[in-house]
Every structure is written in structure tokens, then in C-alpha cells.
Amino acid sequence: MSNFDYQQIDDVIHSRIRTAVMAVLVSVEEAEFNFIKEKVNATDGNLSVHIKKLEDAGYLTVKKNFVDRKPVTRYKLTSKGYKAFEKYIANLESIIKGK
Amino acid sequence: MSNFDYQQIDDVIHSRIRTAVMAVLVSVEEAEFNFIKEKVNATDGNLSVHIKKLEDAGYLTVKKNFVDRKPVTRYKLTSKGYKAFEKYIANLESIIKGK
Numbered sequence: 551m552s553n554f555d556y557q558q559i560d561d562v563i564h565s566r567i568r569t570a571v572m573a574v575l576v577s578v579e580e581a582e583f584n585f586i587k588e589k590v591n592a593t594d595g596n597l598s599v600h601i602k603k604l605e606d607a608g609y610l611t612v613k614k615n616f617v618d619r620k621p622v623t624r625y626k627l628t629s630k631g632y633k634a635f636e637k638y639i640a641n642l643e644s645i646i647k648g649k
Numbered sequence: 650m651s652n653f654d655y656q657q658i659d660d661v662i663h664s665r666i667r668t669a670v671m672a673v674l675v676s677v678e679e680a681e682f683n684f685i686k687e688k689v690n691a692t693d694g695n696l697s698v699h700i701k702k703l704e705d706a707g708y709l710t711v712k713k714n715f716v717d718r719k720p721v722t723r724y725k726l727t728s729k730g731y732k733a734f735e736k737y738i739a740n741l742e743s744i745i746k747g748k
Contacts, residue, residue, distance in 0.1 A: 554688040556669035564665055570655035573744045589653040639745055645672045646738055 553644055560638045562607045567592050567600040572627070572635045575610060580626040601625065609634055652743055659737045661706045666691050666699040671726070671734045674709060679725040700724065708733055 563572055570590035574581060581589075587597050604610050609631030613624045627635070662671055669689040673680060680688075686696050703709050708730030712723045726734070 554669045554673050555690040556665040557690060559665045559668065561665060564663065564668075566655040566658045566660060566663055569658065569663075569741070570653045570744060574653050591654040591656060642668070642741070645669060 558641045559645070560634055560641070562603065562609065563635060563638045565600065565603075567596060568604055571597070571600060571604060572609070572631070572638075575625060575627045576632065576635055580613075580624045583623045583625070586625065604631070607631075607634075655744075657740045658744070659733055659740070661702060661708065662734060662737045664699065664702075666695065667703055670696070670699060670703060671708070671730070671737075674724060674726045675731065675734055679712075679723045682722045682724070685724065703730070706730075706733075 563569055567590060570592075571586055574586050574589045583597070583601075586601075587594065590597065592600070601610070601612075605612055608628055610625050610627050613626070615622060615624075662668055666689060669691075670685055673685050673688045682696070682700075685700075686693065689696065691699070700709070700711075704711055707727055709724050709726050712725070714721060
């Protein structure tokens with residue numbers, strides 16, 4: 551197997567917004583929608599679509615509750631998400647270094 | 650500007666096959682189509698499309714000539730391509746590290 555094999559790169563993560571969202575979530579315990587949105591500089595609709603894709607892959611969980619009667623949505627990486635991101639970085643590093 | 654800003658990631662490079670092709674080309678002086686194809690594990694059609702996109706961005710040049718009457722196509726990164734790949738890696742590293 552070649553070390554440049556593109557199929558080794560996790561397609562769920564290797565999209566610009568999703569890469570950025572995963573990077574935000576590994577850096578914090580959990581994050582609200584607006585926090586992520588500001589960090590990755592995405593629009594609401596675009597971010598929602600990409601978060602859904604990460605959720606469908608089992609890489610993050612969504613918690614909805616109310617704070618002062620306002621709905622708050624929080625996102626958190628799952629252990630599967632952590633592992634996938636670690637593997638993604640390791641694969642990308644090995645591809646970039648050509649090892 | 651947030652360091653997680655996804656728009657900092659070069660969209661031309663941040664596609665699985667194109668990331669792999671760029672990684673192959675930075676590791677060699679120049680490469681033939683079949684060499685790249687084997688390295689990145691892509692199909693002919695798929696690889697052609699992605700190479701064209703990199704060519705259109707000015708990231709690689711194509712040289713066609715004949716060796717023993719057989720057509721040989723060689724690809725080489727341009728200095729623009731080198732710089733773009735270096736910047737891509739640097740951006741991705743800073744996003745991943747959240748710095």
C-alpha cells in the first residue's frame with residue numbers, strides 16, 4: 551500500500567469546514583453552535599450541514615437544553631471522533647512527509 | 650481573524666486526491682501519470698480531473714513528449730504550487746494546533 555494513498559484520508563473530516571470544526575472541538579470540552587460558528591467563520595446553514603455530517607458519522611454528540619428559557623445547543627466530540635481526528639492527522643502527516 | 654477559519658485552507662489542495670498528488674510531486678522532481686496514479690491509488694479518469702484542476706490553478710505544469718514513439722506525460726510542481734502547498738501545510742498545522 552502506497553503512503554500517498556488518498557483513500558487513507560478520512561473523507562468525513564477532510565472538508566474545510568469539518569476539519570476546522572473538529573479542530574475547534576478537540577481544543578475544548580464542549581462548544582455552543584455560535585462559538586463554533588465564530589471560530590470557523592462559517593454561515594449558519596453551511597455549518598449546520600457539516601455538523602450534521604459529523605454527527606451522522608458518530609464523531610460528535612449534540613445536547614440541547616434551555617438556559618434562561620433560551621435554547622442552547624452544545625456539541626462535544628465522541629471518543630470515536632477523537633480517534634478519527636488523531637488518525638486523520640497521523641495519515642495526513644505521513645502523506646505529507648511521504649513516509 | 651480566528652485561527653480556525655476554514656477559509657484559510659486552500660480549497661484547490663484540500664481534496665483527498667489533490668492533497669495526495671501534491672504530496673507526491675513535492676517529493677520528486679517530476680513524475681509520469683502512471684507513477685502518480687499508482688502512488689495515490691486513483692483511477693485514470695478521476696486522477697485526470699484532479700490534475701487538471703491543479704494545472705488550472707497554476708500549481709503544476711504538464712510536459713508531453715514521445716519516448717520510443719510512445720506518448721509520455723510528465724507533471725511537475727510550479728514554484729506557485731510549491732508555495733501553495735507549503736502554505737497549505739502551515740495553515741493546517743496552525744488550525745490543528747489551534748494556535
